[in-house]
Amino acid sequence: MSATGGIVVWFMVFSVPITVRGYELDINGHLNQAVYVQYAEHARWELLRAAGLPGDKLVAAGIGPVVLEQNIKYFRELHLGDEVTVSCEFEWSGGKVFTIRQQILKLDGTVSAQVDVVTGILDLKARKLVADPAGALRALSDSPDALGL
Numbered sequence: 001m002s003a004t005g006g007i008v009v010w011f012m013v014f015s016v017p018i019t020v021r022g023y024e025l026d027i028n029g030h031l032n033q034a035v036y037v038q039y040a041e042h043a044r045w046e047l048l049r050a051a052g053l054p055g056d057k058l059v060a061a062g063i064g065p066v067v068l069e070q071n072i073k074y075f076r077e078l079h080l081g082d083e084v085t086v087s088c089e090f091e092w093s094g095g096k097v098f099t100i101r102q103q104i105l106k107l108d109g110t111v112s113a114q115v116d117v118v119t120g121i122l123d124l125k126a127r128k129l130v131a132d133p134a135g136a137l138r139a140l141s142d143s144p145d146a147l148g149l
Helices: 033-050 055-060 133-140
Strands: 002-004 007-010 013-019 063-074 083-092 097-106 111-123
Touching: 013 033, 033 055, 033 063, 033 083, 033 097, 033 111, 055 063, 097 133, 111 133
Parallel strands: none
Antiparallel strands: 002 007, 007 013, 013 083, 063 111, 083 097, 097 111
């Protein structure tokens, strides 16, 4: 386990703490459905940063992550001031795409939402998915174990 600024990597499951803010609520007084997507994306970028892969390093290498498919299951409402953790766990399949499994958990362990993202690594010049995304990220990463590599 390692900790950096409130971000924790534990056995290849990474999580980021977030507190629900007032401007993220909808007319029903709970977290707007679109904000769950933002929380999940924030956690993925924080994981890449923790693995030594900030956006500018990826762009300099000519690659970038792309979301190909995203599925969200909502289980419990979130309200103003709720504190959650958003986890990320990579599942590598050996092909051009891989899956990131994410959960948005309340502090008591209740699952508020589950987000499954099918993603790939885009060659920014060719505008095509790289054949070996795990290899591309491993070669650039300072901490490939954070990516499950």
